[in-house]
Amino acid sequence: DGTGEAGKGQECGILIEPQIDLEEGDEVVCYKIERL
Secondary structure (H helix, E strand, O other): OOOOOOOOOOOOOOOOOOOOOOOOOOOOOOOOOOOO
């Protein structure tokens, strides 16, 4: 929608393994790493 916010389940950049357990129904934001 052009707001710059990541939608639920949206892929962005490089995905890394989350350090928390996510349950179905929880709002999930994307994990992004910028390569320097």
